[in-house]
Amino acid sequence: MKTIFNADHKLHDAAFELIGGKMMPAFECPRRAEIVLEKVTEAKLGPVIAPTATGIAAAAKVHDAKFVAFLEKAWGLWSEEHGDSDALPMTWPARSLRQIEPDSIDGKLGFYSFDAGCGLTKTSFQAIAAGVETSLTGVDLILAGETSAFALSRPPGHHATADQMGGYCYLNNAAIAAQVLAEAGRRVAILDVDYHHGNGTQAIFYERGDIYFASIHGHPTQEYPYFLGYADETGAGAGEGANLNLPLYWGSAWDAYGAALDKACEGIVAFGADTVVVSLGLDTFEEDPISKFKLKSEDYLRMGERIRKLGLQTLFVFEGGYAVEALGINTANVLIGFES
Amino acid sequence: MKTIFNADHKLHDAAFELIGGKMMPAFECPRRAEIVLEKVTEAKLGPVIAPTATGIAAAAKVHDAKFVAFLEKAWGLWSEEHGDSDALPMTWPARSLRQIEPDSIDGKLGFYSFDAGCGLTKTSFQAIAAGVETSLTGVDLILAGETSAFALSRPPGHHATADQMGGYCYLNNAAIAAQVLAEAGRRVAILDVDYHHGNGTQAIFYERGDIYFASIHGHPTQEYPYFLGYADETGAGAGEGANLNLPLYWGSAWDAYGAALDKACEGIVAFGADTVVVSLGLDTFEEDPISKFKLKSEDYLRMGERIRKLGLQTLFVFEGGYAVEALGINTANVLIGFES
Numbered sequence: 001m002k003t004i005f006n007a008d009h010k011l012h013d014a015a016f017e018l019i020g021g022k023m024m025p026a027f028e029c030p031r032r033a034e035i036v037l038e039k040v041t042e043a044k045l046g047p048v049i050a051p052t053a054t055g056i057a058a059a060a061k062v063h064d065a066k067f068v069a070f071l072e073k074a075w076g077l078w079s080e081e082h083g084d085s086d087a088l089p090m091t092w093p094a095r096s097l098r099q100i101e102p103d104s105i106d107g108k109l110g111f112y113s114f115d116a117g118c119g120l121t122k123t124s125f126q127a128i129a130a131g132v133e134t135s136l137t138g139v140d141l142i143l144a145g146e147t148s149a150f151a152l153s154r155p156p157g158h159h160a161t162a163d164q165m166g167g168y169c170y171l172n173n174a175a176i177a178a179q180v181l182a183e184a185g186r187r188v189a190i191l192d193v194d195y196h197h198g199n200g201t202q203a204i205f206y207e208r209g210d211i212y213f214a215s216i217h218g219h220p221t222q223e224y225p226y227f228l229g230y231a232d233e234t235g236a237g238a239g240e241g242a243n244l245n246l247p248l249y250w251g252s253a254w255d256a257y258g259a260a261l262d263k264a265c266e267g268i269v270a271f272g273a274d275t276v277v278v279s280l281g282l283d284t285f286e287e288d289p290i291s292k293f294k295l296k297s298e299d300y301l302r303m304g305e306r307i308r309k310l311g312l313q314t315l316f317v318f319e320g321g322y323a324v325e326a327l328g329i330n331t332a333n334v335l336i337g338f339e340s
Numbered sequence: 341m342k343t344i345f346n347a348d349h350k351l352h353d354a355a356f357e358l359i360g361g362k363m364m365p366a367f368e369c370p371r372r373a374e375i376v377l378e379k380v381t382e383a384k385l386g387p388v389i390a391p392t393a394t395g396i397a398a399a400a401k402v403h404d405a406k407f408v409a410f411l412e413k414a415w416g417l418w419s420e421e422h423g424d425s426d427a428l429p430m431t432w433p434a435r436s437l438r439q440i441e442p443d444s445i446d447g448k449l450g451f452y453s454f455d456a457g458c459g460l461t462k463t464s465f466q467a468i469a470a471g472v473e474t475s476l477t478g479v480d481l482i483l484a485g486e487t488s489a490f491a492l493s494r495p496p497g498h499h500a501t502a503d504q505m506g507g508y509c510y511l512n513n514a515a516i517a518a519q520v521l522a523e524a525g526r527r528v529a530i531l532d533v534d535y536h537h538g539n540g541t542q543a544i545f546y547e548r549g550d551i552y553f554a555s556i557h558g559h560p561t562q563e564y565p566y567f568l569g570y571a572d573e574t575g576a577g578a579g580e581g582a583n584l585n586l587p588l589y590w591g592s593a594w595d596a597y598g599a600a601l602d603k604a605c606e607g608i609v610a611f612g613a614d615t616v617v618v619s620l621g622l623d624t625f626e627e628d629p630i631s632k633f634k635l636k637s638e639d640y641l642r643m644g645e646r647i648r649k650l651g652l653q654t655l656f657v658f659e660g661g662y663a664v665e666a667l668g669i670n671t672a673n674v675l676i677g678f679e680s
């Protein structure tokens with residue numbers, strides 16, 4: 001399996017995030033991608049290549065063009081008003097307020113965000129674009145006939161909606177990939193194994209019947225993003241039945257997780273998918289600092305094996321996982337399990 | 341003029357707020373009320389009394405009962421999960437998410453907030469309740485026939501909506517007062533002279549024709565709360581015509597401000613009000629650290645004189661103002677101008 005790695009990912013390096021009422025060093029840091037690269041290389045899974053896809057025009061297939069343009073210019077507007085600190089939203093258009101894009105950068109940030117943990121730096125947009133190019137290169141490999149590919153994109157993407165950033169995510173690498181694959185005639189299922197519900201991906205495809213979305217994640221009654229990811233969200237309109245949420249409670253280990261993964265895979269088979277995009281988050285790990293599942297390193301081998309059993313062309317797109325030292329091994333284990 | 345002061349205000353003392361991408365010491369601090377008390381006392385405007393109203397049952401006249409209950413229990417739920425730090429929201433139910441109250445305290449905080457600058461401490465609710473009692477005592481004085489009264493309530497209230505906190509505001513002291521006065525048969529106008537639009541007060545009464553709201557404030561294209569306070573918001577349904585927004589751009593000084601104040605007063609007269617509730621924020625001052633108007637200390641004398649010219653019973657309710665050392669004098673000047 002080829003790994004696509006874009007060194008520009010490290011241009012996104014936010015200093016802080018707001019969590020538990022405090023500004024903490026950002027959990028979503030460049031070291032994450034570097035250790036995954038290291039362990040995937042050590043595992044000799046296959047060549048590591050640079051992205052060959054160029055440009056992010058495809059992002060506008062699932063995102064509002066205005067939102068993409070905002071991301072590109074946001075830090076410039078921010079720095080004019082606030083100087084060199086990372087851009088973070090501090091207020092948002094809640095239910096008693098108007099749903100309009102204000103002129104002010106603080107207003108714009110609130111308009112295009114759904115959390116305050118997602119900082120933008122001077123060079124973040126270059127990394128975000130590099131993440132999209134990484135993912136699109138994975139699509140090219142799949143369309144060229146490869147059985148699988150691993151897009152080691154960073155920052156992650158699955159929380160990003162059509163027009164909002166949040167949860168460390170800006171542009172939705174997996175959703176963009178799925179959309180391009182679908183436009184190429186593939187019947188695409190997205191399997192989201194990140195600890196957090198992929199609210200952005202779900203929202204983007206919720207009313208569409210041509211792309212299936214299955215997610216296993218911390219129960220939103222307990223866990224971020226709180227406002228989406230419940231089991232009763234099964235799709236709407238043409239998308240009815242094409243959305244499968246399998247929320248699990250804090251403390252869930254492989255027994256419960258594996259059973260949910262079976263269900264998700266059964267859904268993908270029933271949908272008749274020929275291609276799978278895996279939103280590969282590793283924050284289900286027992287030592288993850290912001291998550292509360294109990295998966296062990298060896299469980300990721302089984303996760304990869306189960307996905308392989310689908311027998312479908314598979315594009316892995318990197319998402320979350322914050323137990324940095326084990327993150328490389330856990331990621332490699334999924335891919336090793338898949339190849340075995 | 342009697343001043344109502346509740347020493348319990350100091351039980352609300354948030355450590356930090358998120359502003360400009362940084363955690364800053366909270367601008368809305370206990371010293372604000374203390375210096376106002378000091379200068380109002382020095383000015384010998386009249387007796388300073390403790391609140392005689394007890395209980396905040398009246399809050400439910402303009403707020404959702406569930407929201408009030410949330411404020412009371414929020415810090416307890418927060419401390420169970422996050423320990424002793426101030427409670428701050430970090431994510432919110434944006435447009436692609438479900439509008440539901442999650443079980444998790446982080447989810448609840450986002451559901452009941454519209455910004456991340458509004459911390460809750462262990463004893464905040466006692467201070468919030470004291471602020472409401474202070475305001476309600478002012479209502480009692482007006483109903484007993486006093487020409488005017490000054491409710492030195494803290495924390496401020498005018499940003500608080502029926503079911504959301506934000507902008508340092510939790511329960512809307514001025515809106516509660518206006519509602520109780522209206523129920524007692526008064527024809528009430530609210531004049532909001534805080535630098536920031538009183539989005540909470542506007543939203544609470546927006547569809548009602550029996551209470552008039554006029555606000556002079558930093559233009560929302562430039563200034564918090566960004567998503568409300570535009571001139572085209574004139575009320576809806578039965579409230580059509582009973583909402584007057586007079587946004588002014590950064591740099592506005594008394595010439596522009598005084599003209600806007602004349603307009604607001606004309607609106608109040610045309611409405612036929614017999615009682616005025618003034619949301620008295622002093623952050624229009626030229627040295628205010630978070631605001632960009634250019635009013636000088638002597639302008640506040642003129643502000644008070646203009647309000648007095650209305651010839652109506654007037655309840656002043658304290659709101660914002662963060663140039664702490666001048667805040668006492670500026671507040672006293674409004675009241676001195678009114679009495680002159």
Ligand SMILES: [Zn+2]
Pocket residue numbers: 194195196281283320321
């Ligand atoms: Zn995650």
Ligand SMILES: [Zn+2]
Pocket residue numbers: 534535536621623660661
């Ligand atoms: Zn203010």
